[in-house]
Amino acid sequence: MKKRKFGPALYFASDKNVFDALVQKQKVDASTLATLFRNRNTIVSKATDRELLAEYFSRLTHDFYDHRIISEKIGIAPRRERSTTVELKGELDADNVKSVLEDLRREINESGDNAFISRNGDNFSLNIQYSRPDYRKSEFAQLVTKDAVIEFTKTESGYSIASPQNDFANDIRDELVSNIATKTPTPIEKFVITLFDKPSPKARTRFFINLIEGLEGFSKRDVSDVYVYKPKLTDDDRHDLARISHDRINKNG
Known part of the structure; x- marks a missing residue:
């Protein structure tokens, strides 16, 4: 760290x-x-x-x-970030995973950020609140505070690690994987889905088209135009929405 x-x-x-x-x-x-x-x-x-x-x-x-x-x-509120998943396969012990998470949690807190761990059986979640500067912003908005949640979910073959898709979370995740591999007596395998070998936009587009076309039981429909709008509600519309909400509350008890 x-x-x-x-x-x-x-x-x-x-x-x-x-x-x-x-x-x-x-x-x-x-x-x-x-x-x-x-x-x-x-x-x-x-x-x-x-x-x-x-x-x-x-x-x-x-x-x-x-x-x-x-x-x-x-300050500007951070937007929701995309997530990524890494699969670890091997004889992974939950206690070793917890020990690695605890060591990194202490390092993160000592560096000035905040982190805590939650556990549910053999599943773990590392919650981090960190601040990084962005000098492109105005004076009072230069320090951007974000949250990162790295989840370890137990699978039949090992663990599935879900984390935000950014440099900070990727560095934390890679360090965790490296430390877990050091503490595990048997070799572990790391599986990552990436399109790094397809730099061409056309090749990536073709990859997703083939992926969609390969889904069984689904049919495709072409969409020529998509409009997104927020209609203005009339008094009758508000009355209908209030009635529907009231009916749902009574139905659910």
């Missing part, structure tokens, strides 16, 4: 950074602005001009907690 070469603070925000953040009405709401002032034993009115409040607050001394409150509002 590589240790972080930065942190916990990337920078000290200037008065201009704070002012520019607080005047963003769409992201920093009135309650957040009031909280920042209340932490300084100051009560502000909703009728007070926002730019006036932002200008006054930006001239004050700011600490880590001020930055964290503002960053939580300005």
Whole structure:
């Protein structure tokens, strides 16, 4: 596990950074602005001009907690990431897997991130909350916090490992596999489905077409156009939805 070469603070925000953040009405709401002032034993009115409040607050001394409150509002929520699966085949002992997970969990926590392990029989889940900088973002959005869940599911031939498809999770997964192989007395095999040997977009498209055509019991239909829209509900539509919801609740008891 590589240790972080930065942190916990990337920078000290200037008065201009704070002012520019607080005047963003769409992201920093009135309650957040009031909280920042209340932490300084100051009560502000909703009728007070926002730019006036932002200008006054930006001239004050700011600490880590001020930055964290503002960053939580300005920061961009991470999107749901794609997942990938690796199959391990061999005589894998659940206690060895748990021991490897515990060792890595301690390393992750010592590096500054947070991790914990949950267990259900011989199945394990490593939950990690980590922060990485993205200097392409604005000042209060540079530190991006993400969650990664790496799941070990017991199979007849070994374990199936499911994890997010990103560099951080891949490095963690590969380190876990390497450590498990070291602790396992017999050799283990690692199976990964990849299209690395098909760099051509046409070849990859043909691969998926053949995969779809090879599904038994299913028929294909061509779609020329797809429209996605959100219709505006009328009062009658809302009444029907409320009635359907009410009927379902009564039916389920």
